[in-house]
Amino acid sequence: MSVILTVATTGPIATKADNPALPTQPEEIANAVAAAYERGAAVAHIHVRDAQDRPTADPAIARRVIDLIQERCPILIQLSTGVGLSVPFEDRAGLVELRPAMATLNPCSMSFGAAEFRNPPKDVENLARRMQELDIKPELEIYDTGHLEECLRLRDRGLISGRPQFSIVLGVRGGMAATAENLVTMVNRLPNDAIWQVIAIGRKNLELTAMGLALGGNARAGLEDTLHVGHRQLADGNNPLIERAATLVRALDREVSTVEEATVTLLENRTPAEV
Numbered sequence: 001m002s003v004i005l006t007v008a009t010t011g012p013i014a015t016k017a018d019n020p021a022l023p024t025q026p027e028e029i030a031n032a033v034a035a036a037y038e039r040g041a042a043v044a045h046i047h048v049r050d051a052q053d054r055p056t057a058d059p060a061i062a063r064r065v066i067d068l069i070q071e072r073c074p075i076l077i078q079l080s081t082g083v084g085l086s087v088p089f090e091d092r093a094g095l096v097e098l099r100p101a102m103a104t105l106n107p108c109s110m111s112f113g114a115a116e117f118r119n120p121p122k123d124v125e126n127l128a129r130r131m132q133e134l135d136i137k138p139e140l141e142i143y144d145t146g147h148l149e150e151c152l153r154l155r156d157r158g159l160i161s162g163r164p165q166f167s168i169v170l171g172v173r174g175g176m177a178a179t180a181e182n183l184v185t186m187v188n189r190l191p192n193d194a195i196w197q198v199i200a201i202g203r204k205n206l207e208l209t210a211m212g213l214a215l216g217g218n219a220r221a222g223l224e225d226t227l228h229v230g231h232r233q234l235a236d237g238n239n240p241l242i243e244r245a246a247t248l249v250r251a252l253d254r255e256v257s258t259v260e261e262a263t264v265t266l267l268e269n270r271t272p273a274e275v
Helices: 026-038 059-072 089-098 121-133 145-156 180-189 202-214 239-251 259-267
Strands: 005-008 043-046 076-079 102-105 110-112 115-117 137-142 165-170 195-200 218-221 228-230
Touching (some): 005 026, 005 239, 026 059, 043 059, 059 076, 076 089, 089 121, 137 145, 145 180, 180 202, 195 202, 195 218, 202 239, 218 239
Parallel strands (some): 005 043, 005 218, 043 076, 076 102, 102 137, 165 195
Antiparallel strands (some): 110 115
16 A cells, blocks of 8 residues: 655744744745655645744635645645644634645644644534535544544534544644554554544654554655754755655555545545546
């Protein structure tokens, strides 16, 4: 079974002061995504920033980033509705009106580092319903065991259709710690038809990405998840991280999915020509 590689170029937290190679402006993000596509990424997980590099849900900026990416490569776009901790939920949810192929759906509120990540239940339900109306595939980001249960409740109520796609997020303060035990626990609790990947934040990124691949999952790589490619060695952009993930895939005798293959797997009832 081939592995879908997702590139997460930017994220909502890190700044250029943390790593000067972090892409934040539309041209930078689009160029980083295109380079990752050339190295095997089939999906681009997108956060956007304003002119001052702050996380934003401005639809004009997001539209600009999407258009620039689509000019450069045919990668599948997964738009983050997480955006940033200071951005109101209604603004974040409004990004789905841009109709990307995929978007994130965060099922629960939680502590996130020293701040709060707000996802009120009724608002989450409404967002799930709107994504279904627009035929947008939700990427279900689960930071703790209860988040999985809430996703399954949404599915039981008919608000998530088709094969559910999960990202198991480990290493955020306020969520599950980045341990092998937590990963195995979550994988064992996933529904049998689930599509899933590991998102390991920080220094355990390589170890848990490799473990997720060995357990049969997909993989995500990029500066959103770790700013380093080695001990105290800043990554010179997203390319080394995507290349490292692709090398892990091949070392495990698996193949990296093409965009066409990822489309069939993730978007189920569509053909590549429809994307």
